[in-house]
Amino acid sequence: MAHFLDTVVLSRIQFALTSSFHMLWPVLTTGMGIYLVLVEGVWLRTRNISYYHHARFWTQLYLLNFGIGVASGLPMEFQFGTNWAPFSEAVGDFFGSILGFEGSMAFMLEAGFLGIMVFGWNRVPGVIHYLSTIMVAFGANLSTFWILTANSWMQTPVGGELVNGKFVVKDYFAAIFNPAMLNSVAHMFLATLETSLFVVGGISAWYVLNRRHPEFFGKSLKIALAVAIVVAPLQIAVGHESALHLRENQPTKLAAMEAQWETLPAGEPAAYTLLALPDSEHEINPWSLEVPYGLGLILDLQPNLQKPVLGLKDFAPENRPPLIPLIYYSFRVMVGIGFFLAALMLVSTVQWLRGKLADDQITGQTWLMRAWLFAAPLGYIAVEAGWIVREVGRQPWTVYGLIRTSDAASHVPATDVLGSLSLFTAIYGILFVSALHFGRRILLHGPNLELPPPGLGSQSARTEMVPDRRPTEVSA
Known part of the structure; x- marks a missing residue:
């Protein structure tokens, strides 16, 4: 009990709670923003009214996620001053400016144009509205860029040095x-986009299963599938590059991800531990299921390792990540979901090419629609699991190799942190229930397919709209 009444432990739990909860919402807005840019662009290009109705329907879910994201994100950042003041004081010259860029460049850009995107359909010209949608999507993804830039610097701190306990920046652009920035940004960008695509596809599948507007939601599912054909395999490739990066820059994290206790020397074959039961106390895996030559093939594309893979025993216990089983299995959850989504994309593409996703066929694809419905929350789980690997695997450092987590926490009474943690838990629980309630209302109500598009000042103009009522239309 005394261990859990420790200020550092409670501060870490609180930040884990707030960041994990907050992450659920911008994950969808960053990816769905791109989806909205796509469907509105097609609407302006083709004047097919179905795409206009798609833009209006999915914007409702975007707005809901944006609101919860703002409400949960601002308190999270304040913790750098309340719970992690020594960290902020030490690295604020760089870290604080990056978060400032995120707020002034990205969040303000997204928030500033959001009102036009939501309420400006009949108030501004179509090209101005489309520009607003682009700016909202750009702002959401620019926010991801700056946040991942700050976090990747914590993973691989360069561009300066600690002088008397304060990080002095010598090369701002460095x-x-x-070293971790480009891969981190790409991996998270693809994660948010892939999650959003399978949420859109899963919701669409739910409507198809319930035979509610199957033509309309068959279209949104095929749009999501068309983009996922590129995104799903690309995410796997970028994830592979992440492992290669860790080998060079964070060997303790890679060892924890693989529960690798002993160093594997170069020039020898290395098996991949598919599943294991890591025992941190005895520094062994008493049970494991291995794939011969697997690790060498994954890291070096050949059976024998070209470079050594350091084991956890090569590092002092106080310099190793904690909770090895959590890191080990979180990594496998993330990877497993990534391959499942790629497999679902492949099977769905085959069915599409066979004509099974046509308007008059899609309602008969019950098993495929159920698979998409099952996949809808998996992206969230993969993102959370990947963030556990990223953050817990960085421990015991807040800034890797420079500032320990135990030295980064504020010196406040543990009871105060316990009180704020309890309050955050209650408030975030209310926010989560509220989000589910309003999301359910949006889904039960469904799209308004009678909503007239903007700019139709005459009956003749109305007749020029493509009605999208053909029962055999199969294009997305």
Whole structure:
């Protein structure tokens, strides 16, 4: 009990709670923003009214996620001053400016144009409205860029040095473009987009299963599938590059991800541990299921390792990540979901090519629609699991190799942190229930297919709209 009444432990739990909860919402807005840009662009290009109705329907879910994201994100950032003041004081010259860029460049851009995107359909010209949608999507993804830039610097801190306990920036651009930045941004960008695509596809599948507007939601599912054909395999490739990066820059994290206790020397074959039961106390895996030559093939594309893979025993216990089983299985959950989504994309593409996703066929694809419905929350789980690997695997450092987590926490009474943690838990629980309630209302109500598009000042103009009522239309 005394261990859990420790200020550092409670501060870490609180930040884990707030960041994990907050992450659920911008994950969807960053990806769905791109989806809205796509469908509105097609609407302006083709004047097919179905795409206009798609833009209006999915914007409702975007707005809901944006609101919960703002409400949960601002308190999270305040913790850098309340719970992690020594960290902020030490690295604020760089870290604080990056978060400032995120707020002033990205969040303000997204928030500033959001009102036009939501309420400006009949108030501004179509090209201005489309520009607003683009700016909202750009702002959401620019926010991801700056946040991942700050976090990747914490993973691979370069561009300066600690002087008397304060990080002095000597090369600002080197700090921004640190070794982990490009891969981190790409991996998270693809994760948010892939999650959003399968949420859109899963919701569409739910409507198809319930035979509610199957033509309309068959279209949105095929749009999501068309983009996922590129995104799903690309995410796997970028994830592979992440492992290669860890081998060079964070070997303790890679060892924890693989529960690798002993160093594997170069020039020898290395098996991949598919499943294991890591025992941190005895520094062994008493049970494991291995794939011969697997690790060498994954890391070096050949059976024998070209470079050694360091084991956890090569590092002092105080410099190893904690909770090895959590890191080990979180990594496998993330990877397993990534391959499942790619497999679902492949099977769905085959069915599409066979004509099974046509308007008059899609309602008969019960098993496929159920698979998409099952996949809808998996992206969230994969993102959360990947963030556990990223953050817990970085421990015991807040800034890897420079500032320990135990030295980064504020010196406040543990009871105060316990009180704020309890309050955050209650408030975030209310926010989560509220989001489910309003999301359910949006889904039960469904799209308004009678909503007239903007700019139709005459009956003749109305007749020029493509009605999208053909029962055999199969294009997305």
